Amino acid sequence: MTDSTHDDSAPAESRDLGAYEMLWDCAHCGASKLLAHSHRFCPHCGAEQDPEKRYFPEEADKVAVEQHFYFGNDLPCPRCEAMNGANADFCHRCGAPLSAAAAAASPAGQPKPPQAGENNTGWAGKAGIGATVAAGIGIGYFLLGGKTVGVEAAGLEWERTIEVQSFGPQSRQVWCDSLPSGATEVSRKRQEKERRKVPQSHACEAWCDELPATLMVNPNEIRQVAEERSHNQVKTGEKCITERIDQGDGTFREQQACTPEYRKEPVMAQKCYLELPGDSAKPSGMQCKTRYREEPVYAQMCDFKINDWGPERTAEARGADREPHWPETRLDPQGECLGCEREGPRSERYTVVFHAPEDAQTYRCDLPFSEWERIDPGTHWEIDIHANAADCSDMKRTR
Secondary structure (H helix, E strand, O other): OOEEEEOOOOOOEEEEEEEEEOEEOOOOOOOOOEEOOOOOEOOOOOOEOOHHHOEOOOHHHOOEOOOOOOOOOOEEOOOOOOEEOOOOOEOOOOOOEOOOOOOOOOOOOOOOOOOOOOOOOOHHHHHHHHHHHHHHHHHHHHHOOOEEEEEEEEEEEEEEEEEEEEEEEEEEEEEHHHOOOOOEEEEEEEEEEEEEEEEEEEEEEEEHHHOOOOOOOOHHHOEEEEEEEEEEEEEEEEEEEEEEEEOOOOEEEEEEEEEEEEEEEEEEEEEEEEEEEOOOOOOOOOEEEEEEEEEEEEEEEEEEEEEEEEEEEEEEEEEOOOOOOOOOOOOOOEOOOOOOEEEEEEEEEEEEEEEEOOOOEEEEEEOOHHHHOOOOOOOEEEEEEEOOEEEEEEEEEOO
């Protein structure tokens, strides 16, 4: 398979295609396609040529200027403003010297058209985009069941708990190599502890003419495949761009810049593939990728008992007022003895009960204590509802 490419890195060859007559149209009699270099005056009515109205001819109207020597842009006469060749010393119309004349300017270029892909979106387009995005967000919020409702704080609830721990025989489980001293009633069982990767095979490859001489394998174990090793570039032609340059004296030159074009032709060679066991050494001089398999690693797991602190019971306190308190734990006895008790982790929850007159629903919100204690029953709020559950993360008081 071949692939035609254009080599942008190759230097463009510049070629001069010669000089040609610019054209002009007589504004006095309407004669068209007059030769700008040869006809300084209209051959039909004698009207003088206007250098600003010269233009490039179509391909079929091109007239070559043989043995043309370029001296520069035409010179306007400082006395009568008639146009003269750049190598003239005196005006052909009035005879005035041309030493103080300035070269005529070349025709101005056309304004650059808008480029493809330019973003011409004005404020109206941007506003439309913003409105579309906002509408999309609103529709998505509606489809997900979200809404904002007005509610009244109907009541406050609180709950506080303390875990009570006792010191005595506790059931524990650890890997047997970490079994603590003092463990009793120990039982062991074999259990998977982790998994490890074990080399299963090595997939190796190299160009067959580069196989290491030290490779000791059965040739029948080597698989050979014809593959593209490199490619050659074959010149197929060239890409040329022709440019017209107004010389300002009624003529223009055509210059051509050409860069070569190539196609890629693959260079094929034999590549050798070899599969080796995972426990064998990788051969030097070959690229190898190791494939792994996972194997379980087993160890002894120990179940045992040991004197330690563990959960015994939970002390709880609840209320529907504004004065939360911690429950009494009544520890008996205390200390480090068998059967002694101590307080463990504590937990607390504060809830506001809201009533929504709009849909006669009751909603509950769990809040931090600092926010919970500032809410008074009878106050009115706005909260978000998602999937029939209250979201009080952005609640707002209304009155």
